Every structure is written in structure tokens, then in C-alpha cells.
Amino acid sequence: MKITVCTLVFGEVPFLRYSEAINRTYCTRHGYQFAVIRPPRQIERSPIWFKVKGVADLLVTSDFVLFLDADAYFIDQSRAVDRLIDEQMQDASFLIGTDRLNKHFAFSDENANCGAFLVRRTENAATILRDWWNVPLFVDKRWLWQWPPEQAAFNRVVRPRWGDEEIRVIPYFHLNGSDGTYIRHLMGFSNLDRLHILRNEARRIGAVT
Numbered sequence: 001m002k003i004t005v006c007t008l009v010f011g012e013v014p015f016l017r018y019s020e021a022i023n024r025t026y027c028t029r030h031g032y033q034f035a036v037i038r039p040p041r042q043i044e045r046s047p048i049w050f051k052v053k054g055v056a057d058l059l060v061t062s063d064f065v066l067f068l069d070a071d072a073y074f075i076d077q078s079r080a081v082d083r084l085i086d087e088q089m090q091d092a093s094f095l096i097g098t099d100r101l102n103k104h105f106a107f108s109d110e111n112a113n114c115g116a117f118l119v120r121r122t123e124n125a126a127t128i129l130r131d132w133w134n135v136p137l138f139v140d141k142r143w144l145w146q147w148p149p150e151q152a153a154f155n156r157v158v159r160p161r162w163g164d165e166e167i168r169v170i171p172y173f174h175l176n177g178s179d180g181t182y183i184r185h186l187m188g189f190s191n192l193d194r195l196h197i198l199r200n201e202a203r204r205i206g207a208v209t
Contacts (some may be wrong), residue, residue, distance in 0.1 A: 003081050004062040006035040007070050008054060010047040010156060015192050018198035019073045021207035026074040032081065033062070034206040045136060046142040051114075052150060056129040059121050069115035071194050072176075075206060079182050082119065083176065092168035095124035097175035099151075112159065112167075114151040115185045116175040124166050132158045136200070 005027050007014060013183035020036070027034040037054030039047040051067055058065045066081055089095045099113040100106040106111070119125050136143040143153045159167050176185045186194045202208045 001063045002033065002061070003030075003064045003066065004035055004058050005066045005068065005081075005159050006037055006039045006058055007052060007072075008039075008048065008051040009070055010039050010050075011068060013070050015195040015198045018069055018195070018202040018208065019070055022073040022198065022205065023068060025205060025207040026077050029205040030078060030080050037156050045149075047145065047148045048148075049133070049136075049144075049150050052129055052133045056121055056126065056133070059119055059125065063121050064118060065121075067116065068116045068183065069185060069187070071187065071189065071198075072116050072183055073198060074182070075184045075201070076182045077182060083117070084119075084182065085185045088170050088174060089120065089168060091119065092166055093120050093122045093166040094128055094162075095175070096167065096169055097172040097177070097180075099174035100177050101195070102177050102179040103173075106172075111155045111174050113172065113185070113187070114148075114154055115187055116183050118175070124162075128158060128162055128166065131161065133188070149170075 004025060007020065007023065020188040024034050035058055039050040055065050055067050064081065064085065086131060094117065096112040096117040099108045132154055135157045136149065138155055143149045173180045175183050178184055178186055186197060
């Protein structure tokens with residue numbers, strides 16, 4: 001089974017050195033591929049949308065693709081993606097966590113947070129990703145740029161269209177949140193705070209000196 005972990009990078013990302021080092025260390029430990037998605041120079045939509053296209057491209061040659069925003073990282077280096085699949089994914093094509101910062105504060109427990117998600121290579125998964133990419137073209141052009149473009153499109157159009165059997169939404173702490181137990185996502189943090197947290201974590205696990 002080929003598993004690819006990937007992240008999207010655009011603009012100035014001062015903490016990327018550390019999040020990438022943490023996530024590459026994790027992938028090396030478990031025998032997974034690590035890939036960096038970069039938008040093209042000329043774009044007609046927000047660069048954050050290219051996570052969708054990048055995951056679709058990687059899924060062609062992978063059995064599973066796990067996407068992480070550049071400020072997301074593995075806090076539990078010992079837990080394999082295989083375990084997440086076995087325990088949480090069931091027969092779904094898509095696995096994603098709720099939109100919660102931590103146990104004390106939720107942006108929305110009804111919505112999913114698109115900063116971390118896992119996709120299985122199936123025909124439905126390929127169609128879900130294609131539908132997602134096409135939402136601003138065929139449903140509402142505001143989502144080409146209006147923040148948060150890809151997340152709003154996912155929650156308002158893609159999830160209702162496909163339902164819970166294909167898109168499984170699980171409690172945030174498995175895949176998301178600043179206090180997640182497997183993957184942590186520093187959404188809403190300043191770049192300075194991200195830099196501090198990720199540098200300390202990379203040093204703690206020996207990913208950097």
C-alpha cells in the first residue's frame with residue numbers, strides 16, 4: 001500500500017523548514033512518500049485551491065494521500081496512517097476532521113476543516129476532488145478568491161452532494177486542532193508563534209539540530 005503525505009506551499013512561509021522536517025521525519029519512519037505541492041506562477045484563483053488539484057494528481061499513483069497544511073504536523077510520530085485508516089475511515093473515500101481549534105473553542109462543529117484530510121484512491125474520490133475543484137467554476141465564482149475559498153465550497157456544496165458514506169467527518173482531534181492527539185494544526189496562530197512551536201517540536205524529535 002502506497003501512502004503519500006503532502007503539503008501545499010506558496011508565498012513566504014517562515015516556519016516551513018520545521019513543519020516539513022517534522023513531517024518528512026515521520027514519513028521516513030513509516031516508509032511513506034512526502035511531496036510538496038506548489039501552485040503555478042500564473043493563477044486565476046486563490047493558491048490555496050491547488051491543494052485540491054495536487055492531491056488529485058498524487059492520488060493517481062498512491063493508494064492513499066494525506067494532505068496537511070503547511071502549519072500542520074504529526075505530534076504522534078509512532079502512530080501510522082494505516083491505523084487511522086483501520087480505525088476511522090471505514091469504507092469512505094474521504095476522511096476529514098471537524099472545524100475546531102481545540103477542546104475549548106470551535107469555529108464550527110458542523111463544518112469540516114480542510115487543513116488536513118485523507119483520501120483513498122477510488123473512482124468516487126477522483127470525482128469528489130474534481131467536483132470540489134469545479135465548484136467556483138459552475139456554482140459560485142466568488143469562491144475563486146473569497147476566504148476561505150476551498151473550505152466553504154467543500155462544506156456548502158461537496159459534502160451535501162456526496163453525503164456521509166463517502167465523506168466521513170470525525171472528531172477534530174484525530175486530524176486537526178492545536179491540541180490534536182495525532183496531527184496538530186496551528187490555524188489562527190501568528191507566524192511567529194508557529195515558528196516557535198514548530199522549531200521546538202522539530203528539535204524535540206531530532207528532525208533538526
